[in-house]
Amino acid sequence: MRARKEPVRSPAVWIGFVVLMALITPWYFPAGSFEPLLWGVPYWAWIILAASLALSCFVAWVVCCQWDMGTDDDPEA
């Protein structure tokens, strides 16, 4: 039986989520700043959206590559 993989046991998963949590929270922009605007959207909103997309991609990676409990192989599990 192959090794079981669980996201919670992987340091890379924890580090990734901590970094991305920091990036999706807008603490690192000067309060009240909004310029430059790109297509009418403030620069910081673009950065938050990009970080959010990175978080979605990271979640997808964790689900694909860090989660394999072998439940589908083992009817008793």
Next chain:
Amino acid sequence: MELAFGGAAGIAVLLAYGGLMLAVGLITYLRNRHIHESLDEYYLGGRGLGVMVLFFTFFATQYSGNTVIGYPPTAYRIGYQYLVSVPFFICIIAVYLFFAPRLYALGRRFSLLTPVDWIDMRFRSRAVTILASILMLYALGNYLLEQFVAIGQGVSGLTGGTIPYQVGVVFFIVIMVAYSWLGGMRSVAYTDTIQGIALLFGVFMLLLGSLIYFGGPGTAAEVMRREAPDKLGAPDAAGVAHWFSLIALVGIGAAVYPHAVQRIFSARSEATLKRSFIRMAFMPFATAAVVFFVGIIGIAAFPGLSTGESEQLVGRIANALATRHVVFYWAMVLLFGGVIAAIVSTADSVLLTFSSIVSNDLYGRFVDRDASEHRKIRVGKLVGLAAVVVLVIIAWYPPGTLYRIFVLKFELLIQAAPALILGLYWVRLNTRAVFAGMLAGTLLASAMTFADWTPLGVFSGLWGLLLNLAICVLGSLLLGVKRADEAHAVEVIGMR
């Protein structure tokens, strides 16, 4: 929300929708007549939901009609600082990854039916089980109430008041109860799929129409720059604290929603569950981001609305679009059908889980252990119906704005998270500490909510959770754990 175009077209869409849902329930019933004999079949669809249906039924637990009706007004009022609604929906899926893999495996191994089922098996404590059940039932009841109010407002808005609020509530609740009773989780999941598709289509058309007729975010930015630059600006320290606490509260709270957890048990396989989660991780960009920008565009389209007026923003936009072009007229009729469909789809999931906790965790465990599964299901249905009647009476005269109620339910539900999640990993977790933490967290969060006290801009539910966690961890370290309890935990978790 008053839509001048509503009237007959609105009534026709709602009747057609109601008929379709009933047909789904009836067909499901005819094809699966045995489901009323088994809790697994009735409440979990026989643990056989495939990727698409599982995805849409997860979708329905997270995105309701409120996402469409309630989020744009908030974006309208606070501007870009409400962009937090995109990452907080992604965080719900991220939080799942910290417990769903193991919980799914245990659900298969021990045939778990509800989240309380897991808590009961892990801690073997009547007190913990009952407290967790009460917290979950309370949160589900609150959530259901919110959906009922939204159904009434949506129906009355769509039909331009032709169908009064109360008639709308009763009509859809009767239909919802009927198809849920007929087909259980299968009907709920199939109708969730139809409802999800209707909602996605409507929201997309709403954004498209807004972009065409009211200008994009650029026009809105000019208005904000002139009249309210703070709506464009990055948040200050208090705004950042509010942002972060909303992510934490919603991320954890929505992930441990009992009806969401129950869906983990319904998956046909681990692979199915994983594929549904990957799709869910990207959905905030197709839903939360879209309705957020509708709210931003509304700032230019309808400037200067008061708080009360802004609550009707989506109705105003839809009304304006409907008069511009026949395509948008029908798209907006379908949007409101989709919105109501989405509210009903969230409500049906909640009601089914409510009934399952009553059937399995309270009645089946404490009242009549030897009852047949058929009888447990019947008791769950009837108690669920009684709760619906009580909630309808409360919903008859709806309470305050939706956003306020929305935050209230997470405050208490989140207190079940340590038992649910820590219990999966830590075999030395002390049962008495878990109970004390859950109770103290609940009391603190409730008191702070009633006092409207949010120190450092952090929601009261999170302060309750912090106290809860501290008591769980410190209590377990100080009190230790009985050898027999630890052995039981090792046996149950079984994969350390």
